[in-house]
Amino acid sequence: MRRRVLAIASTLALLASPAFAAPSTTTLPPASLGTAAQLREQALKDDTGWKVVESLTTEIGPRIAGSEADARAVAWAVAKFKALGFDKVWTEPVEFPKWERRSESAQVVGKHAQPLAITALGGSPGGSVEAEVVRFADLAALQAAPEGSLKGKIAFVDYQMTAYRDGRDYGKGGAVRSKGPSEAIRKGAVGFVMRSAGTDSHRVPHTGITRFDEGLTPVPAAALSVPDANQLARLVALGTTRIKLDLDCGWDGKATSYNVIGEITGRSLPKEVVVIGGHLDSWDLGTGAVDDGAGVAITMAAGHLIGQLKQAPKRTIRVVAFANEEQGLYGGKAYAEAHAKDIALHQVSAESDFGAGRIYAFNTGSPNPEGSREATRQIAEVMKPLGIEYVADKGGPGPDIGPLAAKGGAWAWLAQDGSDYFHLHHTADDTLDKIDPAALAQNVAAYTVFAYLSAEAEGSFGSEAKPTTPPNE
Structure with missing residues (x-):
């Protein structure tokens, strides 16, 4: 009998240990939900996103990776982050083979x-x-x-x-x-x-x-x-x-470009980051407005709006303008390698790289997603007035987030309406006039809500340094 009692006691102790504890539920503070709703309405009236994509496509134009225009785009992004009030701005080198069209x-x-x-x-x-x-x-x-x-x-x-x-x-x-x-x-x-x-x-x-x-x-x-x-x-x-x-x-040999990064520093967990971004390079036929000037503009504007709050969110908002996505996800791969040791500090990441059509669905995922289901649902509720539906069984990371997700990083899916995206994709028709300012503002509102609430969450979205196979978007 004594052995049985001891065995039961040992088993109960083991089940109570952290390794066997029920997963904690990540939730959002009520006050943060109210702030996010205010940010949502502010973003819908704000034209920062439009001004950013207009600036990039007008002042730089097409910017194929490794070109002189690509270098000017890097300098533009550094200056734009600073002008938008980001606390920290820096670059990280990305090397790749250089291809030219003559x-x-x-x-x-x-x-x-x-x-x-x-x-x-x-x-x-x-x-x-x-x-x-x-x-x-x-x-x-x-x-x-x-x-x-x-x-x-x-x-x-x-x-x-x-x-x-x-x-x-x-x-x-x-x-x-x-x-x-x-x-x-x-x-x-x-x-x-x-x-x-x-x-x-x-x-x-x-x-x-x-x-x-x-x-x-x-x-x-x-x-x-x-x-x-x-x-x-x-x-x-x-x-x-x-x-x-x-x-x-x-x-024609090799080239070096840069991931350009801007941060709004978190107030209490500054080393933990919510990553959003788009890719800075484009093909050379159009001016790269929908692919992916829009993504850069949407995420820069979202970070800027969060940065205007009197109180910063708990975690840091990190916006990345990725280098050379078009020719092989070079920027995304370089970022994942450079930050591999910090996977667990990446609360959740998302990339806007499917044009500027309205966002219609939202979900998150990670190696261990169940604990964050409630927080994801709460974020979706704040997005609902934007016409965005919570879809719990779909989605995947954006292209440059894929390498980070493959190392165990949590990701978010903000699904854009791409009904006409492949009318313009990689063509001379990819120009600023194809972007609807109202749809762009809806994207900015969604990314602002997502990034702010993810940074405010009480608990994690499941990032864990481990090899995984993320779903296709």
């Missing part, structure tokens, strides 16, 4: 000679090729082509993306761009063209990064505008069609 053209040759609107894919080598075109309806059709069947020919993948609010079809359209060139080379192709990964019907092609698998000799690779892809498909249907592709572009 000129590009394409044309149908022979009986139906005519020009084609194309743009080189990022990462493509330069070169001039003229050959017969072989059309494939999608990537799977190219993958199924017999070995050697494209010897001396140009592969044309003609996959048409469909527009969705959540942009889900980009998974297929983007895969054509990232995997298609290598697959074409394996089949013997001397060049690669694709219908742009876009949902518009304008004669503006969409660029974006591609990769060539190790061991393959890269070939010129480009994207056709949607109308030109339609035209080329009709020509191929008429019979043998040849095109000439001339690209002057390629890799």
